[in-house]
Each structure stands twice: as structure tokens, then as C-alpha cells.
């Protein structure tokens with residue numbers, strides 16, 4: 250069987266040695282003592298290879314809560330206060346030093362909203378919760394049905410069908426337009442003001458805003474994918490195969506959404522991108538911890554790529570957990586074993602933080618699933634005949650394919666924009682992306698095709 254995981258296999262043959270060699274970040278800042286040619290820039294602050302020694306405090310709240318609570322250090326490779334630009338001096342904004350958390354405790358709900366910056370600062374200090382509804386519902390609007398109290402429908406609280414029906418009838422279907430407390434329920438629900446304060450391009454180049462916003466959109470989708478996949482893993486562990494399959498159906502669509510963002514980025518002319526590329530310094534999507542966590546939960550475990558995150562308080566713990574926990578694929582294999590597939594212990598009890606080695610037994614097990622699950626004529630069988638594993642296999646294949654598409658589109662778009670130039674993250678660019686896009690999530694599931 251051809252090795253479907255050239256990347257991880259290569260890593261096994263040639264272990265990473267910190268501080269050796271030099272990155273190929275030709276002309277872009279100061280390389281920081283990287284692994285061999287084409288290896289990405291990572292935090293070279295003497296974190297040894299492996300992931301067991303995280304640096305800094307690690308609050309490590311459950312799930313993703315607390316992600317991004319860190320007060321950020323200066324961007325690598327760039328002076329903290331000035332960002333070199335190509336046109337018109339181009340220093341418009343300073344790098345942010347404060348980020349809001351994703352979720353904090355359910356406390357401290359001030360009745361009046363303060364400016365976003367103040368709130369961000371409070372949030373960063375853990376004083377308040379970003380998503381807390383700030384209305385107390387105390388400003389009665391005098392019976393016109395607008396929020397403000399007296400209707401039992403608190404802006405920050407729960408509504409109900411009956412409540413909404415009463416309100417719509419009372420106002421003859423006119424929208425609610427007055428809200429007490431200096432905010433709207435919409436802002437309060439999704440922290441829209443905070444969200445929309447987080448776009449801070451570093452140059453005046455017109456194409457930087459679309460690049461910036463699309464980058465943020467992708468991060469949100471990575472986060473969503475990660476959370477959904479963690480749920481899939483739990484459902485598989487609980488033998489809730491149909492429910493897991495149902496969530497995977499949605500995950501495929503979410504990954505499709507991720508793919509369509511390349512339509513927009515692909516419209517950037519090389520010259521448009523070059524107009525702000527220097528402002529990026531050594532920042533690279535390769536340093537996306539949310540993406541790394543998605544790769545890990547899907548089962549592509551490469552401990553070396555956790556390293557950039559190990560010095561980031563609040564992030565290190567999450568990345569480490571994603572690396573060390575079983576993946577969705579590990580959970581699927583355990584399920585197959587519980588259903589009688591003869592899988593070796595090496596596939597079922599192993600160090601989850603290490604790359605998965607494709608297995609002939611697993612390949613045969615998936616082939617069995619297709620053989621059993623397929624109705625006469627090759628169609629899917631009915632659930633009661635054990636066909637749920639067939640549906641699961643195809644849902645997993647859908648997600649694997651969607652993620653491969655995302656990577657291929659990335660590769661294609663990058664080739665179109667920067668050609669053969671090195672990446673900002675220290676790699677040879679397209680050559681790195683080509684190699685990582687060869688990886689197949691759930692490799693035995695792909696290999697099983699050759700047996701059917």
C-alpha cells in the first residue's frame with residue numbers, strides 16, 4: 250500500500266532538532282533558528298521538541314472557553330510600535346495587545362454599557378464577561394411593546410412564542426426600535442461591537458481588509474469545526490453512531506463554507522497582496538492554533554507543529570489537549586473494534602499524540618463495513634441491518650474530502666498569488682503546502698477503496 254502520509258512518515262524518519270539549520274525566510278525578518286530547509290518558523294524560545302513542557306501559566310478552562318484570553322506579547326519579528334509598510338509610511342494602527350476571551354464566567358453584568366475598549370480591557374483582566382447582556386430591562390417604554398420592562402420579555406433574558414405573538418400583535422408587526430441600557434439585544438447576544446472592533450489592518454492597501462476579514466472568518470469556522478468534531482468524537486465513544494453521522498453531515502457543509510472563502514481570496518492580484526505582505530512580518534496561517542487543533546482532532550498528529558503555541562498562555566493547554574486526546578478517527582476505530590472488527594492493540598491503545606500509522610487490519614475492517622452495509626446493487630442498506638457503519642464511513646469520507654479540498658484550494662490560491670516565493674512562516678511556500686495537502690485524514694478509509 251502506498252504511504253498516504255508522506256509528511257508524518259518523513260517526520261518519523263527525521264526527528265526535529267531544535268535550533269538546527271536555518272529557515273528559508275529569505276529577506277523576511279530574522280530567522281529564529283529553525284529546523285531544516287522549508288521547516289516553519291516556530292517559537293525558538295528554547296522549547297524542546299515534544300509537547301510536554303508548556304510555558305507560562307495555563308488556565309486551561311474546559312473546551313475552548315478562555316481561548317484568546319492572553320495578553321499578547323509583541324509580534325515576532327516586528328518591532329512592537331512600528332510596522333514597516335510599503336506605501337505612504339503605512340503605519341496606521343498599532344498591533345493590539347488585548348484580546349477578548351471567547352467565554353468567561355457568568356458574572357459582573359453592569360447595567361450600562363461602557364466603551365468597547367474599556368470593556369475589552371476589563372474582559373482581558375477577567376473582570377467581566379463579554380457576552381453578558383447588559384440590559385436590566387428597567388426602562389419601561391410605556392406600553393408600546395418596545396423593550397424596557399413591563400412585558401415579561403427581558404432583552405437579556407429568554408423570550409417565548411407566546412411573548413412574541415403578544416408583542417407582534419400589540420405593535421401591529423412593527424419592529425422593536427427602542428432599547429434601554431445603551432445597547433441592543435442583538436449586540437448583547439453576539440458581542441457584535443466587540444467583534445467589529447477587531448479588524449485592524451496594518452496598512453492602507455485596499456486588499457488588506459478583505460484578506461484580514463476572510464482570515465478571521467476562517468478562524469471562526471475552524472473553531473466551529475473543532476467544537477463539532479469534539480462532539481462527534483464523544484458521540485462515537487458513546488456508540489451514538491446515528492447522531493455522530495448527523496453532526497458530520499453538518500460538518501461537511503461547514504467545511505464547504507470554509508472552501509468557498511478561497512473564491513474571495515483567489516481574487517487578490519499578486520500586486521495587491523504584495524502591497525501589504527511585508528506588514529505581515531513572520532505571521533502565517535501555519536501559526537493558526539485553531540487550525541492545528543482541527544488537524545489534531547481529525548487525527549493528523551504532528552507534535553512539532555504544536556510548538557509555536559506552547560509559549561502562549563491559555564492557548565498552550567488547549568493545543569496540548571487536542572494533541573494528546575484521541576481523535577475522531579481513533580474513536581471510530583474503537584467503535585469498529587467494539588462491533589467486532591479484529592483491530593490490533595497498536596491501533597486502539599497508543600500514545601494519541603503520535604502520528605497514526607495506517608493499518609492493514611483497519612483497512613480490511615472498513616472494507617467489511619462497505620461489504621456488509623451495501624444493499625444488493627451497491628446502494629446503502631437499511632439501518633437495522635447494521636448499515637449505520639456504512640453511513641458513518643461515508644460521512645467521515647465526506648468530511649475528509651472537504652478538508653482536502655480546503656487544502657488544495659489553499660495551495661492553488663497561494664501558487665497563484667505568490668508563485669514560488671517563500672512563505673512568511675519560514676517554509677518554501679507552495680512546496681510545503683503541496684506536501685501537507687497529500688495527507689489523508691482517516692487514511693484506512695481511503696485505502697479501503699482499493700479493496701472494494
Ligand code: HEM
Nearest residue numbers: 464467514533534535540663672673674675676678681685
Ligand atoms: C491569500 C493569501 C495567503 C497566502 C499567500 C498564504 C500562504 C501560505 C504559505 C506560504 C504557507 C506555508 C507556511 C509559511 O511559510 O507561511 C501557508 C500555510 C498555512 N496557511 Fe496560508 N496563505 C494565505 C492565506 C491563508 C488564509 C486566509 C488562511 C486561513 C486562515 C491560511 C491558513 C494557513 C494554514 C492553516 C497554513 C498551515 C498549513 C499546514 O501546515 O497544514 N492561509 N500559507
Ligand SMILES: N[C@@H](CC(=O)c1ccccc1NC=O)C(=O)O
Nearest residue numbers: 464529532533534671672673674
Ligand atoms: N503565509 C502567508 C501569510 C499568511 O498566511 C498570513 C499572515 C498573517 C495573517 C494571516 C495569514 N494567513 C491566514 O490568515 C504568506 O506567506 O504570505
